[in-house]
Amino acid sequence: MTDTLRRTTLTAVTGLGLCLTLLPAGQAFAQSPTTRVPCNDIPALKAAINQANTSGGRITLASRCTYTLTAPDNADDGLPEITGNVALTGRDTTIRRAPNATQDFRVLHVVSGGTLTLNSLRISGGSLADDNGGGVANEDGTLNLNRTTVRGNHAEMGGGLYNTGGKLNLDRSTVERNTTDAWGAGVFNTGEGTMKMTGGSLRDNRALNNGGGLENISGTAYLHHVSVRGNTALEGGGIRQTLGATLRLKSTEVRDNIAVSGGGMSNNGSTATLVRSLVTRNTAITTGGGIINEADGQVTLTDSRVVRNRPDNCVPQGTIAGCSDPAGRTVPPAAKLPPATDTKALR
Structure with a gap:
């Protein structure tokens, strides 16, 4: 009986070893290791990021805790650069640059080939007067935000988020009250x-130059069920795009934004498609209260409305089909708008 059990056990172990051998590299153990970082333990957080950069892994932060960065880890970043596959998860958790920090630095920085996923976090207080991405900068990497808020950051460009050549994905996230000098x-x-942004909002951001909520230059942006509201800029209070950029809004509301021109949106030499979306109650000091479309730009309205903007809806006249009357006397078909609860839930 004992010999039979031994032979059975040996067979099972051998079979398991064979199965693990046949699995592709990295899949023998499907789950990445998880590291738990005590509340506001900055050295432990930096060590966990460095480890995850090397071997991959998930980092769990303390719930209802604020991790305060008083000095940069390197020249411009509060935490180590993201070079590997790193996931940070919290619950009502904040990572911030200290209000009294004497040096300028952003909070997080993803470099080429890196992937950073932020789950249920707040990123705030980053400040870079002479560089980009006050909250998080993503340079040729991948940045994922899930139920995350980027609030109260400042930079020369990209006060909240800066994405160049990479992939930026926002799911039910909020970018608010960020500022930029450009x-x-x-x-x-x-x-x-x-x-790509699904749900959530771009709201109450302020640019001294262009693109209060979003500046899209030679990039591609998809906004689905998003509220773009209360942003201000010199041009493109809500959204500005130029140099062959592509924008698609679906079930999205652009509302209550202010600019000198292009209160809701400024489209310059680029392509914008609005599907079941609304551009309303935006204000321009000069022209293009709703949308200003310049330099052979193309704006297509599909089941969308551009109405009740000041001092006009769309300019120049005749460049946007369905919105040719800047006085707003022609009203296109009604749009299906995002439920108000989407925005309120994130406040």
């Missing part, structure tokens, strides 16, 4: 980068 107070997307 372009893209909320998000700056450029260098043929791709931005």
